[in-house]
Structure formats: structure tokens, C-alpha cells
Amino acid sequence: MTQDASGGRSDGEGRWSAREHAHDGEVVGVERVATWAEETRRYRRSPGGWWWLALLLVPAILAALGSAIGGESGGAKAAGSTSSVTSTASTSGTTSSSTSNSPSSTSSDTATSGGSAAGDVSSGVFSISRSGDEVTVAADVPDEAGRTALLEAVKAAVGGAKIVDHVNVVPGAKAASTAAVSSALGSLTNAGDFGLAWDLKSLTAVGNVDSEDAKKSIGAALGAAWPDVRVQNDVVVGTDAAAVCSNLGGQITVALASTKITFQRGSTDVKSTSTGVIKKVASLLAACKDAKVTVTGYTDSSGSKAENLALSKGRATSVGKILTSNGVSSDRITIKGLADADPVANDNAPGGRVANRRVEITVN
Structure with a gap:
């Protein structure tokens, strides 16, 4: 101290x-x-x-x-913002966002035009993912009209799938363009159990297709839908174990964009609402036995550098312990704390400090 x-x-x-x-x-x-x-x-x-x-x-x-x-819990949600479609809404992404990047994509898989500043897609993290006949939508929208528009766009794109609503109404939030969402989901229709996520750094897509041309077509569609952000095309060709594990980083990105890993302000204790997504990451790692990950903790810029370095490493350590307690060998996990380095939002803007207090999990 x-x-x-x-x-x-x-x-x-x-x-x-x-x-x-x-x-x-x-x-x-x-x-x-x-x-x-x-x-x-x-x-x-x-x-x-x-x-x-x-x-x-x-x-x-x-x-x-x-x-x-701001507070570690992010912006306040409007009363009645949770839909009856599901029982639980995800934490607002203007908090701290949890992100992951895959090393598996080559430069040809990445469509970049202009910068990748936070807020180019939406002001908070969001994800849309399909598992079987369910499609889960997790995002921040400014009002109920925005919520209805987003869910209707998803329903139209995925046909008869059941929509699981994890959409938060956060006054002042910038929502993803419904036209862009419709175009992106249309390109992913034949990608099996797909995922699409924005983590305030890049837009990541995962799924399985039967040809390289189909994968390139998805990358082109995402780049056209969001021309000013970095697109990470982690869709893989094939469904064998090697193919599935080759996009592990993208799968982790989608998981962490759907449910944020959060902490009390100044604390290294993971909130109970965040343990489920860490367990999901552990299950993804269980299917890819050779994969190793780095868990990196961050803070906002308030407080001293030395104290925040310790705090950020403590947060990463807490996440690492949950991974190991769920079957991931400790020798597969590298722990790092980077304090306020590499911010994903303006630390002086409302909600910016909350977004910068985060944990990232990346595949080595």
C-alpha cells in the first residue's frame, strides 16, 4: 500500500x-x-x-x-430489461470485458479496414451463438425498441431456432447494427454451431464449413458488414478433432463475450456469476489436451502502478485456480498481470474504467 x-x-x-x-x-x-x-x-x-x-x-x-x-458492475440496467425467454441476463460489457484471441488465423483470414477502436461495432461486448436448435444473444442495447429490433433480426436470420435472450437494456449504449447482424448471420447459416462475438478489440467468428471457399465467403461477408473493424475469421474447414481445436481461441472469445468475468472493485475474488463461463472454458480446454493458454489480468488506471500490477496478477491467478479446479493442468496455464496496459476503452469516459478491468484468456 x-x-x-x-x-x-x-x-x-x-x-x-x-x-x-x-x-x-x-x-x-x-x-x-x-x-x-x-x-x-x-x-x-x-x-x-x-x-x-x-x-x-x-x-x-x-x-x-x-x-x-464507474463501478465494477457497469451501467445500471433498466427495470424489466430481462426477457422471459431466459432466466438470466449477462453482465453489461461496459464493465470489464473478457476477451480472447486465436493464433490460428493467418493474415488471409483477417479483414481489416481502418482502426479497431472500441465502439465501432457496439459500446459493449456482444455475442450471438448457436448450439443445436438454440441461438443465444448477449448484448447491450439502449432501449426496449433496440432490444426488439435486435432479437427480430436474429430470429429472421436463423429461422425456427429458439432464441435465448441475454440482452441488457443500458441507457446510452450503442448497439450493433441490425442490418450488419442480419448480413453476418446469413453468412454463418451453413457453419453448424457457430459463434459471432465482439470483444471491444475484434469481431470473431467460429463454426465449421466444408470448404475453404465457404470460409472465405464468411470472412468477406463479415468484412463488408463491419468494414471499420478487425475481423477474426476462426471458422474451420471440417469437423474432426484437429479442426475443432484449431479454432479454440475463437471459441473462448465467443464464450467470454457472452458472459463477462467480473470482480468487485479493488478485489481479486471472481464473482459467483462469472464462474460458469470459466468452467465452460475449462471444458473447451479438456477437448484440446495439447492446448496451452495465458490468463492475463488488467485493471483501470487509478491507483499506483505497483499496486495495480499485483491486483491484475491476482485476478488472473484467481481465474487460473478455477480452471485447474475444473481439470486443466496448471502446466498448461501461464499467469500474467499487466495492470492498466492495453486498455480497450477510454479510462476517462463513463464506464471506460469498468471495461478496462478485465481478464483475457489467449491460446499460446
């Missing part, structure tokens, strides 16, 4: 704790303990102009700071 000018101590990501002992008139954390004489004098004074100014400005300043800093 570091010590601030008033004697308080920082434990990373901007949390402060007060000194343990106070004497009459001594500064403790951010509060000053006044003497009895000072208290009685204070109540005998008439409020001056500075007092009224402070009364007006302090609430406004606190509100602005709260908006900029």
Missing part, C-alpha cells in the same frame, strides 16, 4: 483507507477530527458565501466523479 498526503493508504484502483488512530484535531483519511472548542465556535457562526457555494458545488462534483470512475 502507498500513503497519501493526509496519511490515508491506497490499495489500488483508487480505493483509500483511513489511518488507524486519531487524536484531537488530527487529519484522519479525508476527514478532520475537530476539537470541542472548534465545534462550539462553528455553530456560533453565520454561514458565509463560501458555505453556500460549497453546498451547491460538492454534490455536482461527486456526481461527475461517480460517472467518470
Whole structure:
């Protein structure tokens, strides 16, 4: 821990704790303990102009700071935003997003035009994936109209599949274009159990097709639907074990985009709502015995570098322990903590710090 000018101590990501002992008139954390004489004098004074100014400005300043800093849980969801189609909605992606990149794709599989700035597809992570006759949609939309439009676009593209709704209504969110979603899903119709995910870094597609031409056609369609972002085409040709494991990184990306790995602010403890997706990653690794992964933790930019390095590594370690407890050998996992390096969002924007507090799992 570091010590601030008033004697308080920082434990990373901007949390402060007060000194343990106070004497009459001594500064403790951010509060000053006044003497009895000072208290009685204070109540005998008439409020001056500075007092009224402070009364007006302090609430406004606190509100602005709260908006900029955000909480680890992300933006508040509107009441009634969870559809009756499913029982659970995923955590907003403006939090911290969990991402993965596959090393299996070559340069010919990647369509890039312009930058890949966060928000080019949507302001939060999103994923659409099919498993059998179910298609799961996890995304942030600004209102109920956006929710209806997205789900209707998915229904039209996937035919009679059952839609599992994990869509969050987050006021102010930028949703993925429904026209782009329709075009992308149309290209993936014959890709078996497919997945499409945006992790604030790139747009990843997974699935199985029977020819290289079919794979290239999907890549071209995704590049046309979202021309200003990096497209990671992890669709594979064939259905044998080797083919399935060759797009393991993309499968992890889709899984982590559907359910975010989250932590309490300043904590290394994984929230219980995040353990399910980590177990899913463990099951993917169980099917690919030779695969090794790196688990990398990140923080926002508040707090000291040394403290945030320790915090980010602690978060990665917590995720690694859940993987090992679910059958993944520890020698297949590399743990790293990179503090506030490689941010995926503006740390000074509302929700930006939340998005940058994340864990990424990448295939070595």
C-alpha cells in the first residue's frame, strides 16, 4: 500500500483507507477530527458565501466523479430489461470485458479496414451463438425498441431456432447494427454451431464449413458488414478433432463475450456469476489436451502502478485456480498481470474504467 498526503493508504484502483488512530484535531483519511472548542465556535457562526457555494458545488462534483470512475458492475440496467425467454441476463460489457484471441488465423483470414477502436461495432461486448436448435444473444442495447429490433433480426436470420435472450437494456449504449447482424448471420447459416462475438478489440467468428471457399465467403461477408473493424475469421474447414481445436481461441472469445468475468472493485475474488463461463472454458480446454493458454489480468488506471500490477496478477491467478479446479493442468496455464496496459476503452469516459478491468484468456 502507498500513503497519501493526509496519511490515508491506497490499495489500488483508487480505493483509500483511513489511518488507524486519531487524536484531537488530527487529519484522519479525508476527514478532520475537530476539537470541542472548534465545534462550539462553528455553530456560533453565520454561514458565509463560501458555505453556500460549497453546498451547491460538492454534490455536482461527486456526481461527475461517480460517472467518470464507474463501478465494477457497469451501467445500471433498466427495470424489466430481462426477457422471459431466459432466466438470466449477462453482465453489461461496459464493465470489464473478457476477451480472447486465436493464433490460428493467418493474415488471409483477417479483414481489416481502418482502426479497431472500441465502439465501432457496439459500446459493449456482444455475442450471438448457436448450439443445436438454440441461438443465444448477449448484448447491450439502449432501449426496449433496440432490444426488439435486435432479437427480430436474429430470429429472421436463423429461422425456427429458439432464441435465448441475454440482452441488457443500458441507457446510452450503442448497439450493433441490425442490418450488419442480419448480413453476418446469413453468412454463418451453413457453419453448424457457430459463434459471432465482439470483444471491444475484434469481431470473431467460429463454426465449421466444408470448404475453404465457404470460409472465405464468411470472412468477406463479415468484412463488408463491419468494414471499420478487425475481423477474426476462426471458422474451420471440417469437423474432426484437429479442426475443432484449431479454432479454440475463437471459441473462448465467443464464450467470454457472452458472459463477462467480473470482480468487485479493488478485489481479486471472481464473482459467483462469472464462474460458469470459466468452467465452460475449462471444458473447451479438456477437448484440446495439447492446448496451452495465458490468463492475463488488467485493471483501470487509478491507483499506483505497483499496486495495480499485483491486483491484475491476482485476478488472473484467481481465474487460473478455477480452471485447474475444473481439470486443466496448471502446466498448461501461464499467469500474467499487466495492470492498466492495453486498455480497450477510454479510462476517462463513463464506464471506460469498468471495461478496462478485465481478464483475457489467449491460446499460446
